[in-house]
Amino acid sequence: MAIWDPFDEVRKLEEAIDSVFNDFWRTEGRRALPTSKRSKGGEIARTEEIIWSPAIDLIDRDKEIIVRADLPGVSKDDIKIKIDPESISISGEIKKEKKEENETYYREERVYGKFSRVIPLPSEVDPEKAEAKFENGVLEIKVPKVKPAKKVKEITLK
Numbered sequence: 108m109a110i111w112d113p114f115d116e117v118r119k120l121e122e123a124i125d126s127v128f129n130d131f132w133r134t135e136g137r138r139a140l141p142t143s144k145r146s147k148g149g150e151i152a153r154t155e156e157i158i159w160s161p162a163i164d165l166i167d168r169d170k171e172i173i174v175r176a177d178l179p180g181v182s183k184d185d186i187k188i189k190i191d192p193e194s195i196s197i198s199g200e201i202k203k204e205k206k207e208e209n210e211t212y213y214r215e216e217r218v219y220g221k222f223s224r225v226i227p228l229p230s231e232v233d234p235e236k237a238e239a240k241f242e243n244g245v246l247e248i249k250v251p252k253v254k255p256a257k258k259v260k261e262i263t264l265k
Contacts, residue, residue: 110258118227125225128160160224161197167229171251174226179244186246190234195248198223231255 166173174195178186181201189196200221207214232250239248 122227161222163224163226165226165229171249172228172230172232174246174248174250176224176246176248177244178241178246181244183241186241188239188246188248190232190237190248190250192231192234192253193228195226195228195250196223197226197246197248 162177164173164175166175174197176197178199180203181199185202186197186199198221200219202219228250230252233253234250237248237250239246241247
């Protein structure tokens, strides 16, 4: 007989809300909010702040959970990872600058933005044994599962 867990219902609601917001803000993975700023010389420089949520793969294997996140254009030094037994939080910042000069024009663009994503895990994990690597814009986190503690305890009356 399964025991009803109200926290499981809260997690499902949180995932549904995350999905709605992620779908709203996702336009091929990112949405830019352009702004203009004047430089010292009076020229207008176009700046875009990126609002996005990285695409995530969540893989549940026998003894481990693997999370892969696509983070193109993000520097390794700008990524923060926090792991607790029930979730993984990935946050960071993207910073890009592009300068073009020609005989007839001069243009400078900057793109920046922050991202944050909390991934609820299907099983409890051991955060102390987590491993992460970042190659070619893809973050991969591997965390071993822990055996769940028995949730039922029989008590004898005295």
